[in-house]
Amino acid sequence: MADPSEFLYPRSRYYGEFKPEYLVFDANLQEFAQKVTYICSLETGGKITPLEAYERIHQLWLELEQSKHQLGLEKPPEDPSQD
Numbered sequence: 001m002a003d004p005s006e007f008l009y010p011r012s013r014y015y016g017e018f019k020p021e022y023l024v025f026d027a028n029l030q031e032f033a034q035k036v037t038y039i040c041s042l043e044t045g046g047k048i049t050p051l052e053a054y055e056r057i058h059q060l061w062l063e064l065e066q067s068k069h070q071l072g073l074e075k076p077p078e079d080p081s082q083d
Helices: 004-008 020-044 050-070
Strands: none
Touching: 020 050
């Protein structure tokens, strides 16, 4: 039997340039997207108000931004074709 967490929290493979900070941020981004999906479903189903959904998503966004800064990803990666 498959692990139920794989069904509830699916993860996609990372295909970008391998750097540990990129891999961590990708995991954080996937978690953000999953939580936003749940919040949207709760709002659509009438379980939470649109304002509560907005506030929850805004808080998640701030947490994602904080993780970006903590990982040192403020600047976009350099484009090697620009040399």
